[in-house]
Amino acid sequence: MPELPEVETVRRGLVPAMEGAHFTKVEAHRPDLRWPLPKNFAGHLQGQEVVSLGRRGKYLLADLSSQEVLIMHLGMSGTFRVRHGCAETPIGEFHHPRAKPGTHDHVVFHMSNGATITFSDPRRFGFMKLIARDKLEDEPSLRALGPEPLGNAFDGAMLAQACAGKKTSLKAALSDQHVVAGLGNIYVCEALYRAHLSPKRGASTLATRTGHPQPRADALVQAIRDVLEEALRAGGTTLRNHRLTDGELGYFQHAFRVYDREGQPCMTPGCGGTVRRIVQSGRSTFYCPQCQR
DNA sequence: CCGCGGGCCTGAGAGC
DNA sequence: TGCTCTCAGGCCCGCG
Numbered sequence: 001m002p003e004l005p006e007v008e009t010v011r012r013g014l015v016p017a018m019e020g021a022h023f024t025k026v027e028a029h030r031p032d033l034r035w036p037l038p039k040n041f042a043g044h045l046q047g048q049e050v051v052s053l054g055r056r057g058k059y060l061l062a063d064l065s066s067q068e069v070l071i072m073h074l075g076m077s078g079t080f081r082v083r084h085g086c087a088e089t090p091i092g093e094f095h096h097p098r099a100k101p102g103t104h105d106h107v108v109f110h111m112s113n114g115a116t117i118t119f120s121d122p123r124r125f126g127f128m129k130l131i132a133r134d135k136l137e138d139e140p141s142l143r144a145l146g147p148e149p150l151g152n153a154f155d156g157a158m159l160a161q162a163c164a165g166k167k168t169s170l171k172a173a174l175s176d177q178h179v180v181a182g183l184g185n186i187y188v189c190e191a192l193y194r195a196h197l198s199p200k201r202g203a204s205t206l207a208t209r210t211g212h213p214q215p216r217a218d219a220l221v222q223a224i225r226d227v228l229e230e231a232l233r234a235g236g237t238t239l240r241n242h243r244l245t246d247g248e249l250g251y252f253q254h255a256f257r258v259y260d261r262e263g264q265p266c267m268t269p270g271c272g273g274t275v276r277r278i279v280q281s282g283r284s285t286f287y288c289p290q291c292q293r
Numbered sequence: 294c295c296g297c298g299g300g301c302c303t304g305a306g307a308g309c
Numbered sequence: 310t311g312c313t314c315t316c317a318g319g320c321c322c323g324c325g
Contacts, residue, residue: 001318034301034320058319076318077303104303123302125319141320168296177320185318282298283318 002074004058004149004182005228009235010080011055013091017082017115018062022049025110033106034075034127044130045070045109057145057181067133071142075125083116146180149224154180156218160207163217170206171199171280180224186259187227189286193258194223196268198292199285200278230255258286266290 002010026042038044049065062070080091107128109117119126131139146162147154162179163170173179174188183191192199197206197220206217234255257267258275266273266288273290 003319073319075302075320121302122304123317125302127320166295172296175319281296284316 001076001184001186002058002078003184003187005187005231005235007058007060007074007182008055008232010074010091011053011060013082013089014060014080014117015053017084017111017113017117018050018053018109020049020051021111021113021115022047022065023109024112027108027110029106029108033121033124034073035129037107037128038130041128041130056142057148057177058184059142063133068130069133069136071127071129071131071139072119073127075121075123075127077123078119078121078126081118081120083118084114144178146176146178149180149182149221150228154221156214156216156221159221160214160217163203163206164210166203168203169199169280170197170201170203171285173203173206174224175281175283182228183224185283185285186256187224187231189259190227190257191220191224193287193292194227195220196291196293198289199280199287201293258288261286 023045024047026045028037028042031037045064048068050070051063051065054061054063058073060072060074062072064070082089082091104120104122104124105118106121106124107119109115109119111117119128137143147158159180163173166173168176170192171188174183174191175185189199195216197216206214206220208214208216261275262277264275266275268288268291271288271291273288275286275288278285278287
């Protein structure tokens with residue numbers, strides 16, 4: 001599932017094909033993804049240059065020469081492929097590697113540097129949206145976004161503050177993009193596991209006393225940073241080795257310590273617990289009741 | 294205002 | 310083998 005490390009890996013894969021190039025032709029094979037595409041989406045993009053390709057949380061943001069921003073979201077199953085000459089590189093083959101090629105290719109960018117970029121998304125939870133750059137702050141999905149978990153501003157005090165007064169579980173709080181931007185179900189489970197904190201713990205219990213050191217929140221922030229950075233390194237390594245071309249996910253999925261390991265022994269040295277699966281807010285949570293408190 | 298749960302959407306995999 | 314059913318989860322929105 002595309003969470004921050006996957007979206008960032010996709011961004012890095014797209015940069016050489018997009019930055020500094022302009023759209024020579026754009027194909028929209030259907031009028032909508034999750035939502036209707038902007039009116040005259042294809043025609044409007046043609047001729048514009050991608051000045052830079054950034055990311056905020058799970059959103060890709062292409063800064064265009066028209067003073068607009070192309071917002072792209074991968075949803076659950078969105079992937080890009082980049083073709084340059086004969087070689088085609090999948091960038092972020094997350095979920096449906098064996099799906100019939102072509103059937104869910106909804107948007108194709110032809111770039112002035114010769115690259116062809118294809119956006120494929122079987123479940124169409126992803127979307128693309130155009131917005132004026134000076135209106136970016138008004139964009140509801142971006143405006144209220146929490147801090148970047150790998151940014152300098154994100155620390156234990158900030159996380160504890162964001163969780164203070166919340167009535168919900170720590171799992172739900174970390175999944176809330178307003179608390180911290182970019183975590184999804186998998187990395188929330190993994191981070192809580194590494195920090196030895198129970199997903200069922202009340203979010204407000206993260207804080208100890210305001211204005212005092214926050215050991216639990218600090219440990220959680222460190223765990224979040226660690227797991228995201230490891231996943232990012234794995235994504236990069238996989239891309240460099242071109243191991244994605246066999247359609248195998250690679251990335252980080254083989255390094256999960258708790259996600260999707262129901263019934264298997266806890267990997268924490270000396271713990272001896274068994275990984276359990278519970279459902280929170282309609283989503284699977286994997287955790288070790290023994291060492292996560 | 295906040296938290297929860299339903300809906301969106303398709304493919305994979307289990308079970309009969 | 311083929312059908313049906315459940316599950317996967319990011320995000321929005323409606324309800325209480």
